Amino acid sequence: MIGLNGSLSIATEALGAQTAALEVTNNNIANANTPGYSRQIVSLSSAASIQNGTTVDEGVSYQGFTSVRDAVLDMAINAATSDQGSLTAQNTLLTQINSAFSGTTTGIGASISTLFSDLSALSTNPSDSSARQTVLSDAGALANMFHQGAAALSNASSAANQQVSSAVAQVNQLSQQIASLNGQIVSAEAGGGDGGALTDQRDELTTQLSQLIGVSTTQTNGTPTLTTTNGSPLVIGASSYQLQVTTAPDGTAHVLDGQGNDITNELSGGTIGGAITAQDNTIPALSQQLDALASQFATAMNSAQAAGYDLNGNPGAAMFTVPATGSAAAGITVALTSGSQIAASSDGSSGSSGNVQALLAVQTNNLPSGASPTNSYATLVGNIGFAGSQVSAGLTATTSSLQQLTTQQDSESAVSIDEETANLIRYQQAYSASARVISTINDIYTTLMNMSLGDG
Amino acid sequence: MEQRIGSANIDVVATWVELLRDLEREVQAATSAIGCNQLTDLEESLWRQETLCGRLKRSITAICPATPGGTSRASLREAASRLKTQTAIYEKLVVHSSRSTAILQHLCSLYRNAAQHPGRAIYSSISHEA
Numbered sequence: 001m002i003g004l005n006g007s008l009s010i011a012t013e014a015l016g017a018q019t020a021a022l023e024v025t026n027n028n029i030a031n032a033n034t035p036g037y038s039r040q041i042v043s044l045s046s047a048a049s050i051q052n053g054t055t056v057d058e059g060v061s062y063q064g065f066t067s068v069r070d071a072v073l074d075m076a077i078n079a080a081t082s083d084q085g086s087l088t089a090q091n092t093l094l095t096q097i098n099s100a101f102s103g104t105t106t107g108i109g110a111s112i113s114t115l116f117s118d119l120s121a122l123s124t125n126p127s128d129s130s131a132r133q134t135v136l137s138d139a140g141a142l143a144n145m146f147h148q149g150a151a152a153l154s155n156a157s158s159a160a161n162q163q164v165s166s167a168v169a170q171v172n173q174l175s176q177q178i179a180s181l182n183g184q185i186v187s188a189e190a191g192g193g194d195g196g197a198l199t200d201q202r203d204e205l206t207t208q209l210s211q212l213i214g215v216s217t218t219q220t221n222g223t224p225t226l227t228t229t230n231g232s233p234l235v236i237g238a239s240s241y242q243l244q245v246t247t248a249p250d251g252t253a254h255v256l257d258g259q260g261n262d263i264t265n266e267l268s269g270g271t272i273g274g275a276i277t278a279q280d281n282t283i284p285a286l287s288q289q290l291d292a293l294a295s296q297f298a299t300a301m302n303s304a305q306a307a308g309y310d311l312n313g314n315p316g317a318a319m320f321t322v323p324a325t326g327s328a329a330a331g332i333t334v335a336l337t338s339g340s341q342i343a344a345s346s347d348g349s350s351g352s353s354g355n356v357q358a359l360l361a362v363q364t365n366n367l368p369s370g371a372s373p374t375n376s377y378a379t380l381v382g383n384i385g386f387a388g389s390q391v392s393a394g395l396t397a398t399t400s401s402l403q404q405l406t407t408q409q410d411s412e413s414a415v416s417i418d419e420e421t422a423n424l425i426r427y428q429q430a431y432s433a434s435a436r437v438i439s440t441i442n443d444i445y446t447t448l449m450n451m452s453l454g455d456g
Numbered sequence: 457m458e459q460r461i462g463s464a465n466i467d468v469v470a471t472w473v474e475l476l477r478d479l480e481r482e483v484q485a486a487t488s489a490i491g492c493n494q495l496t497d498l499e500e501s502l503w504r505q506e507t508l509c510g511r512l513k514r515s516i517t518a519i520c521p522a523t524p525g526g527t528s529r530a531s532l533r534e535a536a537s538r539l540k541t542q543t544a545i546y547e548k549l550v551v552h553s554s555r556s557t558a559i560l561q562h563l564c565s566l567y568r569n570a571a572q573h574p575g576r577a578i579y580s581s582i583s584h585e586a
Contacts, residue, residue, distance in 0.1 A: 026560060026563065029560065029563050029564055030563070417564055420560075420564055421561070421564045423495070424557050424560050424561045424564065425561070426495055426499075427495060427553070427557045428554065428557050428558070428561065430495060430498050430499055430502060431550050431553055431554040431557065432554075433502045433506075434486065434498075434502060434546070434550045435547075435550060435554075436506075437502060437505045437506060437509060438543055438546065438547045438550065440506075440509040440513065441479065441483075441509065441539060441540075441543045442540075442543070443513070444509065444512055444513060444516065444536075445536055445539065445540050445543075447516055447517075448516070448532065448536045449536075451516075
């Protein structure tokens with residue numbers, strides 16, 4: 001059995017260790033609602049020494065405290081956050097594009113229908129200049145709709161560029177902050193201080209970084225390293241590496257790593273990954289379809305015009321002009337300057353409407369793309385909607401998954417006031433019981449003293 | 457007239473001494489358990505302390521007023537003194553811990569109220585401090 005000094009030593013150690021433990025509990029309670037705060041637990045160990053071959057109990061030793069974290073769960077959350085950032089960026093852009101193409105009473109589809117409807121009306125009175133002017137106006141309106149569609153895609157591309165530039169600036173700022181925190185954590189831990197709160201801040205910033213760009217987290221000789229998904233360094237220990245943005249000749253934003261290498265095509269995840277996917281894949285594919293429709297429709301209408309004669313008996317001139325290079329949808333214009341130039345006649349007489357049928361046939365005949373103009377446009381709109389719904393469904397699933405992961409993390413790392421309160425009540429009950437036992441022991445001692453133990 | 461413990465009662469005194477030493481060990485164990493925040497260990501030790509106290513109290517009450525003499529008296533005094541000293545340390549630790557726990561319970565209560573009725577919690581906190 002240990003002596004009095006040993007007991008006092010144990011109690012002193014116990015008081016110190018317990019005070020530290022209570023401070024940690026206090027800290028946990030105070031930070032119960034702090035985003036990213038990880039519950040801390042005290043590391044205590046039994047202190048003992050061996051004297052003359054016998055193990056002597058020397059009480060408890062305070063070893064410090066650790067934050068409750070699950071590294072695998074953190075990585076899963078960062079990956080899901082990165083996916084969410086990517087899908088959110090794509091969803092924003094596709095919603096913007098969809099709103100420009102989804103109209104049923106306006107837009108390219110409606111304009112095509114109006115043009116052919118008015119052409120059909122012209123067939124009943126081919127010499128009516130008013131009806132001819134209406135068709136010409138319809139052609140102009142259709143060209144304008146193509147311009148608006150091309151502009152919507154161009155605007156979405158610009159927005160994607162802007163998202164990339166803005167996100168890269170934020171990535172650089174966060175990388176600097178994370179590197180700075182890494183330095184502070186090393187200093188704090190080297191001095192035996194509290195690195196837990198700083199680590200929480202760093203983890204929170206890393207999650208914010210994941211929202212912007214896909215990141216990989218590794219530890220190299222104890223030094224935390226953050227890289228992009230292609231391995232370009234963002235943070236190594238207390239050093240950060242800045243990304244840059246340049247604009248390519250085609251107007252798209254390109255991302256360069258710290259060494260100036262173009263890593264645009266190798267990036268994935270986060271706002272940057274999503275914006276690049278939209279900028280390099282989704283929007284160009286839609287633009288190509290729209291340009292093909294504009295070009296093929298113009299060619300078909302021009303061919304039908306060429307087969308007939310205008311009101312003055314001249315061979316039908318081209319109705320539309322499309323630029324030789326660049327976007328057909330953005331550059332399509334009406335070549336005719338007068339309604340009289342519409343080649344309604346099949347024989348050169350003003351009363352003939354024989355060629356109107358040829359013009360009307362463009363509406364139902366397949367273009368080189370394999371579908372009629374109306375169906376081609378419907379396919380384009382369908383593709384936009386499909387891409388949007390896919391991204392939207394992915395976003396919903398990812399958000400749900402992220403919520404589950406966050407809930408799981410909270411259950412492991414977050415502070416539960418109920419749990420802390422329940423523990424405190426148990427402690428308080430135990431201390432009350434201790435007080436009762438102490439009172440009984442004192443009574444026993446008094447009784448023994450009264451039995452004249454104390455007189456000798 | 458003072459009653460001396462006879463030879464038959466020497467065994468009783470030895471039992472008391474053993475019980476006092478067991479109790480001292482349990483008090484030490486409880487002290488360590490509080491220091492280590494090992495609540496379950498503390499609760500188990502408390503149960504054993506209560507059992508030992510009960511046995512000791514019943515035994516003393518049954519034989520009292522008996523006075524041991526000689527060697528028995530010395531060993532009993534030593535065991536009682538050690539227990540008294542150990543208990544004094546234990547008592548200070550329990551008082552300290554109990555106060556700390558009460559403060560934390562108050563903090564928890566404030567936090568819970570703040571989450572439900574922020575304005576009221578701040579008001580009652582100020583009133584309490586006042």
